[in-house]
Amino acid sequence: MPHTQHARPMYIRLLSGPTTTLGLFLSHSTSCSPPPPPPAKGIDRMGTSVQVTPLSGAYGEGPLCYLLAVDGFRFLLDCGWTDLCDPSHLQPLAKVAPTIDAVLLSHADIMHLGALPYAMKHLGLSAPVYATEPVFRLGILTLYDYFISQRQVSDFDLFTLDDIDAAFQNVVRLKYSQNHLLNDKGEGIVIAPHVAGHDLGGTVWKITKDGEDVVYAVDFNHRKERHLNGTALGSFVRPAVLITDAYNALNNHVYKRQQDQDFIDALVKVLTGGGSVLLPIDTAGRGAGDGMDSMLDEGSARLLLDSTPSKGAGDGMDSMLDEGSARLLLDSTPSKVISNEMTVQVKCSLAYMDFEGRSDGRSVKSVIAHVAPLKLVLVHGSAEATEHLKMHCSKNSDLHVYAPQIEETIDVTSDLCAYKVQLSEKLMSNVISKKLGEHEIAWVDAEVGKADDKLTLLPPSSTPAAHKSVLVGDLKLADFKQFLANKGLQVEFAGGALRCGEYITLRKIGDAGQKGSTGSQQIVIEGPLCEDYYKIRELLYSQFYLL
Structure with missing residues (x-):
C-alpha cells in the first residue's frame, strides 16, 4: 500500500x-x-535562530527563569523567586531585564512568577506579559498572600500591593490552544498556551516561527486528575526544541489509586484515634486537600490546612512556638516564678506523600521519547537528576541533549x-x-x-514524470476498528494487528519504528485476494486523501 x-x-x-x-x-x-x-x-x-540562557533554575531546584531568543526576539520564560526574596539571586535577570521583549508565565506560584513585581519596579522589565486567565488571577492572589505574610513579621519593602497590581495590569490573557501572533519585532512569531496539567491554568508554551516549534514545558503532569486534564504535551510531535525540567527524573510514583488509598487510610487512622492532621497546601494552586470533602464534615475540625509554605512568615517562622515570650514583663501584680521539670511525650508523626502533580521520572522519559524533539534542553533539577536524564536521553535516542549552567548560553538553532x-x-x-x-x-x-x-x-x-501516489492522513487502528464494526464486519485486535473477518489482517508500521515518529508510514494488508480483501481495501482508502 x-x-x-x-x-x-x-x-x-x-x-x-x-x-x-x-x-x-x-x-x-x-x-x-x-x-x-x-x-x-x-x-x-x-532557519530559525534559537538560543537559551538559564538565569535561574539550572542544575538546581531554584526558581525558574530562562532567557529564550528566537531570531533576536527575547522571551523571558517565567520570572520566579525564592520565599526569602533575596535581590542578589536576581543579578543574572538584572543584566538582561531591560532587553526582554515578552514574558511568558507558566504557573501561578512564587517559584514561577514571584520576582515579577520587583523586576518591573527595580530592574527595568517593561515587556508585555502573557498568561492564561487562571495564572493571571491566581498569581495575583499568591503574591498578595505572600506580601501580607511578610508584612506581618518584617518591614518588607521590596514591592507593594500597588506594585503587584501594576505588574499584572497589562497582562495579555490567552485561552488554551489560542494562537497569538506577535507584531513589530516579533513579526512572524506565534505563541500558544497549552494544558500543563500540574495546576489550574498551568501552561506548556509553544512558540512557532517559520514552521518550527520551540516548546517550553516545565512542571507538567500527564495524568488526568479530579479537576484537571492531563498535559497536552503528548500531542506535539517533533518540535525543533523542547525545553523541559529534570525535577522528578529520579522519582517514580506508586499508582495513583494506591497512593490515594494510602493517603485516606493514614488520615482515617489518625482522626479516628483522636488525633489531628496538618496538611500543607498552596495559597492558589495545588493542595493535598483537593477532593477531600468527605473528610471535612462535621466533627473533623482536627484536619487543618496550612497555606503558608514560607519559612519566613507564619508558623514556619514561629516554629509553632512564640519564642522569648517568657522574658516579657507581665502587666500584673508581682509574682513568684516556680519552675518544675516534666517530661512531655510528643505524640506526632511525619508522613510524606507526593501530591505535587508532576509527572515522575518514568513518565517524563516516556513523554520525551514520544514527543521526540530534534533538540532537548534540560533545566530545573538537581545536578544528579539533570545528569541522569541527560544520560538516559543521549543513550536511548538520537536526540541532541543540552543541560546549560546558569548564565550559559547555548545555541540550539535548527539545522x-x-x-x-x-x-x-x-x-x-x-x-x-x-x-x-x-x-x-x-x-x-x-x-x-x-x-x-x-x-x-x-x-x-517539459512534462514531468508521473509521481508515486501519496495517501495523506493519520489513521488510528482503534478508530478504523470502530469504523469497520459499524460497517458490519467482525474485527478484533490480536498481537498488535487488526484482524478483520476470518482471513484479513491489517498491520501499521513506520520507517522510524518508534513512537512519536513523523516519518512515512505503511499499512500492510495481509490475506488472500478474496471479496473481504477488496472490500476492506476500499474502506481503508476512503480514510485518506489521494494525491
Missing part, C-alpha cells in the same frame, strides 16, 4: 538544483536529505535545510488543491527559477 504522510503547513525544502524539475508535496517533513545546494548570491537560507520561495501565479493557476482540516494540500511539479533575486517556483518546461 502507498505511504501515508501527515499533512501540516511547511516551508518548502529545495532538494535539487536551480534548473532541475522539482516535485513537491506540500506537507510537513522532518528530514532534509539529500542536502540542498548552496543558495544563490543574494538569496538567504531560511533545517530550507529556503523561502515564492509560488508564481502561472504555476498556482493550474494547481488542484484538496481541503484537509484547516489546510489545503496539493502535489506540485515545478522548476526552481529566479525572479527579482528571489527563488521562484515556475511551471516545468
Whole structure:
C-alpha cells in the first residue's frame, strides 16, 4: 500500500538544483536529505535562530527563569523567586531585564512568577506579559498572600500591593490552544498556551516561527486528575526544541489509586484515634486537600490546612512556638516564678506523600521519547537528576541533549535545510488543491527559477514524470476498528494487528519504528485476494486523501 504522510503547513525544502524539475508535496517533513545546494548570491537560507540562557533554575531546584531568543526576539520564560526574596539571586535577570521583549508565565506560584513585581519596579522589565486567565488571577492572589505574610513579621519593602497590581495590569490573557501572533519585532512569531496539567491554568508554551516549534514545558503532569486534564504535551510531535525540567527524573510514583488509598487510610487512622492532621497546601494552586470533602464534615475540625509554605512568615517562622515570650514583663501584680521539670511525650508523626502533580521520572522519559524533539534542553533539577536524564536521553535516542549552567548560553538553532520561495501565479493557476482540516494540500511539479533575486517556483518546461501516489492522513487502528464494526464486519485486535473477518489482517508500521515518529508510514494488508480483501481495501482508502 502507498505511504501515508501527515499533512501540516511547511516551508518548502529545495532538494535539487536551480534548473532541475522539482516535485513537491506540500506537507510537513522532518528530514532534509539529500542536502540542498548552496543558495544563490543574494538569496538567504531560511532557519530559525534559537538560543537559551538559564538565569535561574539550572542544575538546581531554584526558581525558574530562562532567557529564550528566537531570531533576536527575547522571551523571558517565567520570572520566579525564592520565599526569602533575596535581590542578589536576581543579578543574572538584572543584566538582561531591560532587553526582554515578552514574558511568558507558566504557573501561578512564587517559584514561577514571584520576582515579577520587583523586576518591573527595580530592574527595568517593561515587556508585555502573557498568561492564561487562571495564572493571571491566581498569581495575583499568591503574591498578595505572600506580601501580607511578610508584612506581618518584617518591614518588607521590596514591592507593594500597588506594585503587584501594576505588574499584572497589562497582562495579555490567552485561552488554551489560542494562537497569538506577535507584531513589530516579533513579526512572524506565534505563541500558544497549552494544558500543563500540574495546576489550574498551568501552561506548556509553544512558540512557532517559520514552521518550527520551540516548546517550553516545565512542571507538567500527564495524568488526568479530579479537576484537571492531563498535559497536552503528548500531542506535539517533533518540535525543533523542547525545553523541559529534570525535577522528578529520579522519582517514580506508586499508582495513583494506591497512593490515594494510602493517603485516606493514614488520615482515617489518625482522626479516628483522636488525633489531628496538618496538611500543607498552596495559597492558589495545588493542595493535598483537593477532593477531600468527605473528610471535612462535621466533627473533623482536627484536619487543618496550612497555606503558608514560607519559612519566613507564619508558623514556619514561629516554629509553632512564640519564642522569648517568657522574658516579657507581665502587666500584673508581682509574682513568684516556680519552675518544675516534666517530661512531655510528643505524640506526632511525619508522613510524606507526593501530591505535587508532576509527572515522575518514568513518565517524563516516556513523554520525551514520544514527543521526540530534534533538540532537548534540560533545566530545573538537581545536578544528579539533570545528569541522569541527560544520560538516559543521549543513550536511548538520537536526540541532541543540552543541560546549560546558569548564565550559559547555548545555541540550539535548527539545522533545517530550507529556503523561502515564492509560488508564481502561472504555476498556482493550474494547481488542484484538496481541503484537509484547516489546510489545503496539493502535489506540485515545478522548476526552481529566479525572479527579482528571489527563488521562484515556475511551471516545468517539459512534462514531468508521473509521481508515486501519496495517501495523506493519520489513521488510528482503534478508530478504523470502530469504523469497520459499524460497517458490519467482525474485527478484533490480536498481537498488535487488526484482524478483520476470518482471513484479513491489517498491520501499521513506520520507517522510524518508534513512537512519536513523523516519518512515512505503511499499512500492510495481509490475506488472500478474496471479496473481504477488496472490500476492506476500499474502506481503508476512503480514510485518506489521494494525491
